[in-house]
Amino acid sequence: MIQPLSHLPHSQEDPATLAARFSDLAPPLNARQAHLEASRCLYCYDAPCVNACPSEIDIPSFIRNIHQDNVQGAAQKILSANILGGSCARVCPTEVLCQQACVRNNAHECAPVLIGSLQRYAVDNAHFSGHPFQRAATTGKRIAVVGAGPAGLSCAHRSAMHGHDVVIFEARDKAGGLNEYGIAKYKLVDDYAQRELDFLLGIGGIEIRHGQRLGENLSLSDLHQQFDAVFLGLGLAASKQLGLSDEQAPGLLAATEYIRELRQADDLSQLPVADRCIVLGAGNTAIDMAVQMARLGARDVNLVYRRGLEDMGATLHEQDIAKANQVRLLTWAQPQQVLLDDAGHVCGMRFSRTHLENGRLVIGAETFDLPADAIFKAIGQAFDDSALVDPLARELKRQDGRILVDEHLRTSVPGVYAGGDCTSLDQDLTVQAVQHGKLAAEAINAQLMLNVEAA
Amino acid sequence: MADLSIVFAGIKAPNPFWLASAPPTDKAYNVVRAFEAGWGGVVWKTLGEDPAAVNVSSRYSAHYGANREVLGINNIELITDRSLEINLREITQVKKDWPDRALIVSLMVPCVEESWKNILPLVEATGADGIELNFGCPHGMPERGMGAAVGQVPEYVEQVTRWCKTYCSLPVIVKLTPNITDIRVAARAAHRGGADAVSLINTINSITSVDLDRMVALPSVGSQSTHGGYCGSAVKPIALNMVAEIARDPQTRGLPICGIGGIGSWRDAAEFIALGSGAVQVCTAAMLHGFRIVEEMKDGLSRWMDSQGHANLQAFSGRAVGNTTDWKYLDINYQVIAKIDQEACIGCGRCHIACEDTSHQAIASLKQADGTHVYEVIDDECVGCNLCQITCPVQDCIEMVTVDTGKPFLDWNHDPRNPYHVTA
Numbered sequence: 001m002i003q004p005l006s007h008l009p010h011s012q013e014d015p016a017t018l019a020a021r022f023s024d025l026a027p028p029l030n031a032r033q034a035h036l037e038a039s040r041c042l043y044c045y046d047a048p049c050v051n052a053c054p055s056e057i058d059i060p061s062f063i064r065n066i067h068q069d070n071v072q073g074a075a076q077k078i079l080s081a082n083i084l085g086g087s088c089a090r091v092c093p094t095e096v097l098c099q100q101a102c103v104r105n106n107a108h109e110c111a112p113v114l115i116g117s118l119q120r121y122a123v124d125n126a127h128f129s130g131h132p133f134q135r136a137a138t139t140g141k142r143i144a145v146v147g148a149g150p151a152g153l154s155c156a157h158r159s160a161m162h163g164h165d166v167v168i169f170e171a172r173d174k175a176g177g178l179n180e181y182g183i184a185k186y187k188l189v190d191d192y193a194q195r196e197l198d199f200l201l202g203i204g205g206i207e208i209r210h211g212q213r214l215g216e217n218l219s220l221s222d223l224h225q226q227f228d229a230v231f232l233g234l235g236l237a238a239s240k241q242l243g244l245s246d247e248q249a250p251g252l253l254a255a256t257e258y259i260r261e262l263r264q265a266d267d268l269s270q271l272p273v274a275d276r277c278i279v280l281g282a283g284n285t286a287i288d289m290a291v292q293m294a295r296l297g298a299r300d301v302n303l304v305y306r307r308g309l310e311d312m313g314a315t316l317h318e319q320d321i322a323k324a325n326q327v328r329l330l331t332w333a334q335p336q337q338v339l340l341d342d343a344g345h346v347c348g349m350r351f352s353r354t355h356l357e358n359g360r361l362v363i364g365a366e367t368f369d370l371p372a373d374a375i376f377k378a379i380g381q382a383f384d385d386s387a388l389v390d391p392l393a394r395e396l397k398r399q400d401g402r403i404l405v406d407e408h409l410r411t412s413v414p415g416v417y418a419g420g421d422c423t424s425l426d427q428d429l430t431v432q433a434v435q436h437g438k439l440a441a442e443a444i445n446a447q448l449m450l451n452v453e454a455a
Numbered sequence: 456m457a458d459l460s461i462v463f464a465g466i467k468a469p470n471p472f473w474l475a476s477a478p479p480t481d482k483a484y485n486v487v488r489a490f491e492a493g494w495g496g497v498v499w500k501t502l503g504e505d506p507a508a509v510n511v512s513s514r515y516s517a518h519y520g521a522n523r524e525v526l527g528i529n530n531i532e533l534i535t536d537r538s539l540e541i542n543l544r545e546i547t548q549v550k551k552d553w554p555d556r557a558l559i560v561s562l563m564v565p566c567v568e569e570s571w572k573n574i575l576p577l578v579e580a581t582g583a584d585g586i587e588l589n590f591g592c593p594h595g596m597p598e599r600g601m602g603a604a605v606g607q608v609p610e611y612v613e614q615v616t617r618w619c620k621t622y623c624s625l626p627v628i629v630k631l632t633p634n635i636t637d638i639r640v641a642a643r644a645a646h647r648g649g650a651d652a653v654s655l656i657n658t659i660n661s662i663t664s665v666d667l668d669r670m671v672a673l674p675s676v677g678s679q680s681t682h683g684g685y686c687g688s689a690v691k692p693i694a695l696n697m698v699a700e701i702a703r704d705p706q707t708r709g710l711p712i713c714g715i716g717g718i719g720s721w722r723d724a725a726e727f728i729a730l731g732s733g734a735v736q737v738c739t740a741a742m743l744h745g746f747r748i749v750e751e752m753k754d755g756l757s758r759w760m761d762s763q764g765h766a767n768l769q770a771f772s773g774r775a776v777g778n779t780t781d782w783k784y785l786d787i788n789y790q791v792i793a794k795i796d797q798e799a800c801i802g803c804g805r806c807h808i809a810c811e812d813t814s815h816q817a818i819a820s821l822k823q824a825d826g827t828h829v830y831e832v833i834d835d836e837c838v839g840c841n842l843c844q845i846t847c848p849v850q851d852c853i854e855m856v857t858v859d860t861g862k863p864f865l866d867w868n869h870d871p872r873n874p875y876h877v878t879a
Contacts, residue, residue, distance in 0.1 A: 039522040042848050045804035051826050067521065103801040108849060 002261050004253040005374060007345055008272035011297045018268040021295040025186040025321070026090075026117065034121040038067035041113045044103055049115060052101035054426065055082035055435040059098060059115055066122055075126030078119055079133070082438075083157045084150050086196050087179050088431045089120035090188050093284070095317040097431070131202035136163035138205075141448050144169065144227040146214050149177020150430045151233035151420030153200055154437025155444075159231075160205035162445040167227070169212035177235060178430065181260045184288035186295075219390035224415060229444045232403065232411070232418040233437060236381035236428070242280070246338040251346025255279065255289035255378035262292060274374035276300040278349055279327075280335060281378030283313035289376045290327040301327045302370055306334040306354050306361065330370075334363050338375070348372050383422055392416075399424035409440035417444060457760035458767040459753060461495070463734040464626040464652035464711045466584045468557035470495035471724065471768060472749050475715055475736035476561035476587060476630075479746070481535060483545035487552070492746035493753060496557025498654075498736060501534035501589045502542050504564050504574065508533040508595075516673035518663045518689060527689035527717075528739050529663040531674060531681055533595045534563050539577070546581040558582075559628065563589040563601050566611055568618050575623040585625045588615060590641075591632035591657020593684045603657070606632035609644035616648025626651040628713060631697075633690075634660050638697040639704045646707045653701065654713035654736060656694045658684025687739035691717030695730055702731025702776045719748070721755030728768055729775035787870050788862035791839035791855040793817070793832045799852040802827055806843035806853060814842050 011018060029037060041063040049059045057078055065074035078085035092098075094116040099105065102112035126132075141164040145152045148170035156166040174180050176193035183193075201208075212218045214234065223230045239254035241247060251274075265271055277298050279290040282305040290303045303322060305312060308331050312319065322329060333351040341347040348371040353364040383402045388394060397404040397412035402424045409417045409425075419436025421428045426436070459470040473496035474480050474489050481500040489497055510532055518527045535542060550558045560583045564570040578586060590612055592602030605611045612629065619627045629645035631638060633656035642653050660682055662672045672680035694716025701707055711734075714727030719740030727735050740748055765771045795806070795818075807830050810818040817836035821829045832843075844853040868877050 036522065042803045042805065044802075045808035046820065046828060047804070048802060048827060103803045106801040108799065109801055 002253070002258055002272055004250050005258070005272035005274070007250055007343075008274060008373060011269050011271060011273045013269060013297050015267055015269045018296065022185045022189070022268065022292075024189050025184075028124060029114070029117050029121045031125075034066055034118060037114050037118055038063045040104060041067070042103060048101035048103060049098040049113075052097050054097070054429060054432045055085075055088065055438070057081040057085065057119070059119075062122055063113070063115070063118055066118060071122055072126045072128065072132075074122035075128070076132050078122055082431065082434050083154055083200055084179070084196060084430070084434045085119060086123040086199075087150075087183075087188060087192060088434065089116050089123060090192070091179070091183050092116055092431050093315050093317070093429070096315050131199070131204075133157075133161055133203055135161055135203060135205055138165070139163040139448070139452075141165070141228040142167065142226075143444060144223040144230045145233065146212075146218070146223070146230065147171075147177065147233035147235060147420070147422075148175030148197075148208055149233050149235050149420060149433065150179060151235075151433035151437040151440075152177070152231065153197070154434040155231045155233065155417075155419065155441045156206045156437075157200050157203055158438050158441030159444060160203045162441065164205070164228075164445070164448070166206045168206060168208045169214070169218055169223075170208055170210050171213040173210055175208055175210075177233075177433075181263055182256060182285070183263070184259070184292055185263055186292075187288075213387075214393070215387040215389045220388070220393040220396075220413075220416065221390045224392055224413070228415075228448055230416045231409075231437070231440050231444065232416065232422060233420045233433070234383070234387055234403075234418070234422040236421045237384035237387070238382040239377060240380045240382050242335055242377060242379070244335060244338055246340060249338055249340055249344060249346050251373055252338060252375045253377070255281070255285055255376040256381065258376060259285070259289060259292065262296075268296065271296060272374075274298050274372065276372045277302070277374040277376065278370055278372040279303045279376045279378055281305065281380070282307070282311065283378060283380065284315070284318050285381075286376075286378035287314045287318045287322045287327075289378050290322055291325045293374075293376070294325045294327055300372075301325075302330055302372070303327050304330045304333050304335070304349075304351065304370070306332065308332060333368070336367060339369060346373060346375055349375055381421070381428075407439075408443035409436055410443060415447075457757045457765055459495075459757055459760075461734055461768055463557075463713065464585065464628060466496070466557050466559070466626055467555075468495040468734065469555055470749075470753055471728070471734040472752055473497060473557060473559070473713070473734055473736045474741060474746075475738040476500050476559075476589065477738040477742070478532065479738060479741050482537065482542075483549050486545075486549050486558075489741075489746045489749075490549075490553045490556050493749045494556070494746065496559065496584075496734070498559040498561050498587050499542070499546055499583075501561040501563045501592070502539055502574070502578070503534045503562075503601075504570060505539050507538050508536050510536050511676045513674040513676065516663045516683070518685075518687075525687060525739075525743055527661075527663070527685050527687035528742070529661045529674070529683040529685050530658070531594050531676075531683040534561075534589070534592065539574075543577055543581055546578075546583055550582040550584075557584050559585045559587050561587045561589050561630070563592065563596060566600055566605055566615060571615065571618045572622050575619060579623055579625055583625065585628060585651070586619065586623060587628040587630050587654060588619060589630055589657075590615070591630045591634075591655075593632060593634050593658055593660050594682060603632040603634055606630075606641060606657070607635055609640050612641055612644040613648035616645050616650045620649040628652040628654050630657055630715075631655040632657045633693060633697055633716075638700055639707070642701045642704065642707050642710065646710050650710070652711035652713055652733075653707075654715055655697055655701070656690065656716045658686045659690055659693065661685030686716070687743075688717040688719055688723075691723060695726060698727060698732055699730045699776065699779050702773060703779060721752045721759065724752060725756060725759060725771075726775075728772050730779070731773040731776050733768070733772060783867045785866060786864045787867060788860055788865045790858040790860050792834050792837040792858055793839070793841075793843050794854045794856045795830055795832055795843075796852050796854065797829065799849050800830060801849055801852075802830070803848060804828060804830065805846045805848065806830055809842050809846045814838075814840055818843060 062074040105112035179193040337350040339348040420433035590606030596602035597604035714732030
């Protein structure tokens with residue numbers, strides 16, 4: 001139940017229609033298509049696509065494997081660099097990563113190789129008879145991973161591979177993090193996050209304990225004492241606030257909250273749907289929210305951003321998806337006031353026109369009202385400090401409101417590592433989180449094995 | 456428009472594009488369709504003595520490129536599997552209906568004078584323009600003493616050619632097998648026997664691939680396979696080489712050559728003609744795309760000839776022969792080096808890794824601040840081998856530029872570094 005929208009009606013569409021609208025946005029390649037696409041790869045040396053991949057997948061090599069009918073070899077190559085290669089193939093903004101760097105994206109070459117689609121093809125069609133990675137001999141070392149999102153899962157898998165025993169502490173009922181709760185439904189269909197989780201856990205040596213929330217029933221001090229190393233993959237649990245009055249009014253909520261419910265809904269026709277809605281923000285989450293609301297049946301979806309299109313965090317590809325779904329992109333407008341009806345429900349929002357003066361954003365005098373029965377905030381996520389309240393946790397140094405780590409993902413507290421969105425390092429991307437988890441596991445392993453040698 | 460008509464070994468044709476003796480010319484139905492499409496001539500699929508040959512199933516297999524384009528086809532089909540009488544009747548009718556087209560009849564009978572003496576008058580009676588002696592078929596027939604079994608023995612080539620010239624007044628074209636060590640030996644034998652022309656190449660002994668599940672080579676006949684004959688664009692370089700060898704040979708100078716082997720475009724045909732061919736034969740390209748390809752071949756060739764000012768094929772036939780020489784006559788002082796057009800470069804790094812790993816370490820990979828690479832030729836290290844240009848996926852991105860060394864022409868015969876150089 002999405003409490004702030006409990007007064008809104010459900011979608012008028014029948015469940016089958018709705019389900020079809022949330023099927024695979026980018027359907028998979030078949031064998032013929034994959035072969036054709038693979039043949040377009042030039043097998044570059046020191047390939048720009050690899051340099052652009054945060055998880056350093058050897059892209060030319062896996063594509064060559066696909067082309068030589070060695071799909072399993074391709075998948076193994078992908079997964080050895082990125083154990084969540086299946087979901088990254090689906091959710092990565094490839095248009096600003098590998099596919100942007102592809103030399104065939106050059107003006108003379110017409111179009112980049114569809115690296116994401118090929119990666120998905122390889123992982124989906126590998127059909128391993130067992131888990132493709134072997135655990136090293138058990139070391140007797142125990143590692144605590146807090147958060148079962150991409151960073152935590154990646155760290156857990158790599159650590160298990162090195163022979164350590166891993167316990168993952170997860171607050172929610174399901175593991176997967178944003179892959180389970182935060183990605184637009186049509187980008188990750190068929191319960192993929194859970195299927196991928198099952199595959200990942202196939203390596204063995206990983207235990208997940210649910211309902212464990214740092215700062216509530218879990219403390220870093222305890223974990224630090226009980227385990228040989230701790231990895232924090234906490235994500236960004238807090239949604240940023242507008243700072244307006246009536247921000248708690250029924251009809252106004254965080255986009256992530258709605259998407260989480262949508263992702264978990266078995267029957268989309270039971271979700272509350274706005275007739276007219278406003279999405280505030282400019283990132284991919286804002287686009288996801290707006291498009292999903294449009295597909296649920298909202299007639300009028302406005303995405304409002306205080307700056308211009310070129311400043312939006314959402315990629316051009318994402319903006320195109322929004323436009324294709326009749327989402328209106330309104331720019332240069334800043335929220336001023338939540339408008340309420342007599343019952344106290346949201347009935348619209350007042351915006352001020354904005355513009356740039358000497359490079360600074362200026363809020364003008366002109367205002368306009370947009371009617372809406374729901375407003376979704378997608379103005380960014382913030383690190384939730386309440387997780388780090390015990391004495392040891394408070395010692396963790398921060399940078400820009402997040403946990404400070406070095407290039408080995410070490411925090412300021414020895415034996416405590418962190419990765420993914422909760423850290424100050426790199427972009428907030430699934431593939432980046434996977435890389436952090438992997439590198440942290442390597443750093444933890446190196447440290448633990450060094451200690452073994454010294455002892 | 457340029458005049459594409461030819462007179463080859465006394466045989467007239469409206470254009471130099473002939474279909475080779477093969478499945479596309481097996482019967483009147485196909486040949487008529489070919490003539491309707493505009494082919495200048497056909498060589499009717501090889502006739503033999505009755506009883507007709509019997510073929511197996513399956514018959515073809517292919518060698519594929521990266522994108523499933525067919526590079527070459529291998530076949531194990533024999534000569535015509537229809538009776539001599541039916542073939543002769545159809546040939547007679549087709550020639551009557553298409554008098555302006557060249558109609559050559561391919562023949563293969565046992566290496567016995569009597570056999571040739573019997574069949575030649577029958578062929579001549581059809582009104583055909585010439586005969587082509589199939590001394591090249593590399594599969595099946597050699598086991599019976601025919602095809603390549605004849606073509607590989609110069610004495611047989613000469614003898615059978617002489618019989619044909621004795622018992623037949625038609626022009627005799629001798630089709631040569633490439634499955635020998637020196638093509639000139641067979642061409643000289645044909646020449647001595649009185650051949651009016653040679654045609655080459657026939658197919659090359661081949662196995663295209665192996666079915667690794669069934670552990671049998673392809674094409675398979677049940678659980679077995681056999682050695683076949685290879686044709687298609689992959690054999691073009693081999694055919695061009697052999698055509699040029701014959702064209703350059705003083706002993707066969709002036710002997711007309713019909714070029715065959717991997718011709719699929721007007722440019723392929725022009726190259727064969729430039730190396731001394733007076734006509735060309737096509738098979739695999741037609742088998743892959745149908746007879747309509749001749750339209751683009753004719754149009755492309757005549758437009759190119761117009762652009763070069765060639766009024767007819769004689770104007771450029773053999774023009775590249777004189778520039779083909781022995782290695783020892785090449786200019787040792789000539790030097791080219793690679794030049795990369797940085798505007799056209801897409802940064803794939805293939806030239807660098809090819810040169811670095813396998814050649815002369817002459818292309819530097821310079822990492823830029825933004826993570827991309829710039830590739831630069833190290834002039835002093837470049838030997839001008841062309842490998843970078845070959846591996847570059849962008850046409851005209853890498854140019855091989857002539858360097859003025861200031862040194863005179865010098866061939867190995869006169870190079871002081873050659874212990875046996877000519878001192879005079």
